[in-house]
Amino acid sequence: MILREALRQAEARIAAGSIPDARLEAELLLMHALRVERAELYARLEDPLPPAAEDRFQALVDRRLRHEPAAYIRGRAWFYGIELVVDHRVLVPRAETELLVETVLGLVKERFAEGQPCTIADVGTGSGAIAVALALHLPGARIWATDVSPAALEVARVNSVRRGVQDRVELLPGDLLAPLPGTVDIIAANLPYVRDADIPGLAPEVRDYEPLSALAGGPDGLDVVRRLLAGVRDYLRPRGAVVLEIGLGQAEPAVFLAWKHLPGCAADLVRDFAGIERVLRILT
Ligand SMILES: C[S@@+](CC[C@H](N)C(=O)[O-])C[C@H]1O[C@@H](n2cnc3c(N)ncnc32)[C@H](O)[C@@H]1O
Known part of the structure; x- marks a missing residue:
């Protein structure tokens, strides 16, 4: 699966969980799973998502769907x-x-x-x-x-x-x-x-x-x-x-x-x- 598709699927799951700003949440979690900043994520949207990163990403989305705050999942807050x-x-x-x-x-x-x-x-x-x-x-x-x-x-x-x-x-x-x-x-x-x-x-x-x-x-x-x-x-x-x-x-x-x-x-x-x-x- 390419990154764009992984993002789309995660966004849909997060939105279905009634969590607002689903696209933004999905992007932040994928950035965390891949350990990249936003610019790199966008540059790699058509690249395949490596299986290990896909597992990490799904686990992060699952945590967010259980309403764990994004800041705790990422371990960072501004x-x-x-x-x-x-x-x-x-x-x-x-x-x-x-x-x-x-x-x-x-x-x-x-x-x-x-x-x-x-x-x-x-x-x-x-x-x-x-x-x-x-x-x-x-x-x-x-x-x-x-x-x-x-x-x-x-x-x-x-x-x-x-x-x-x-x-x-x-x-x-x-x-x-x-x-x-x-x-x-x-x-x-x-x-x-x-x-x-x-x-x-x-x-x-x-x-x-x-x-x-x-x-x-x-x-x-x-x-x-x-x-x-x-x-x-x-x-x-x-x-x-x-x-x-x-x-x-x-x-x-x-x-x-x-x-x-x-x-x-x-x-x-x-x-x-x-x-x-x-x-x-x-x-x-
Ligand atoms: C609302 S949080 C604020 C944390 C941080 N100052 C901020 O603004 O993000 C309140 C903090 O006060 C601490 N706290 C609660 N009762 C306290 C007390 N009696 N003496 C000192 N700290 C206390 C809590 O442990 C918590 O870390």
């Missing part, structure tokens, strides 16, 4: 223009979280001279997506990245080493801010914020494959954020800031929590591309 290693130990970094990175970069630009040292905590670092992106864009920053999951920190370590920022990203196991060795200028966090009642209705890719400890935020989704905000005061330097990713409908309660625990702070919200208030910026 975040803020950076290719990260990901697997079942970590949440697949989301496009919305790029807005959090963008917000922190804007804040550093506002408050620090270029290259001026600053210290940032990335709480619940998972794959290290936020910490690595910030380290690459802020050469003067020192970053402490915490996670309660030692398995997630192993993935974050791989990513920080692959991107050459391991000297400025320190990975610390433990609960929220407790592992930090001192105070910081900015606390950034994309913590679990899915409401318990919403978990059964999540896409199977998320519900059945991503770590529950990266998703579940209690009855209103804010359990972990609430505990974080209750403790931030002791870890913030003067003129410090907290930048949090939140979910739909959580802006108002999250702002009240900020006012409660950081009296006198200024809080504003950044909307994502869907118009949802996605990032809460708290300035002291």
Whole structure:
């Protein structure tokens, strides 16, 4: 069978499995099976698919049809223009979280001279997506990245080493801010914020494959954020800031929590591309 036909058949199987973007999914899986980039795939569309690669390809399509996220199958995900290693130990970094990175970069630009040292905590670092992106864009920053999951920190370590920022990203196991060795200028966090009642209705890719400890935020989704905000005061330097990713409908309660625990702070919200208030910026 030639590559074009293999792609056509895989696309039809994936579409029949009600998975959107079937053509794109099929191409990504075939690229992975052949270990080639897209340009090479297109150049070889009329070539025969070697039997071993065909077996690998069918196995990958089968996994996708069982709703395993494409990022886990390929072991890679793009975040803020950076290719990260990901697997079942970590949440697949989301496009919305790029807005959090963008917000922190804007804040550093506002408050620090270029290259001026600053210290940032990335709480619940998972794959290290936020910490690595910030380290690459802020050469003067020192970053402490915490996670309660030692398995997630192993993935974050791989990513920080692959991107050459391991000297400025320190990975610390433990609960929220407790592992930090001192105070910081900015606390950034994309913590679990899915409401318990919403978990059964999540896409199977998320519900059945991503770590529950990266998703579940209690009855209103804010359990972990609430505990974080209750403790931030002791870890913030003067003129410090907290930048949090939140979910739909959580802006108002999250702002009240900020006012409660950081009296006198200024809080504003950044909307994502869907118009949802996605990032809460708290300035002291
Ligand atoms: C939504 S994921 C975000 C991962 C990554 N920051 C990103 O944006 O892709 C939340 C992460 O927080 C971690 N986490 C959950 N509870 C935590 C806690 N109490 N202290 C530290 N990390 C926690 C989870 O293990 C998970 O890696």
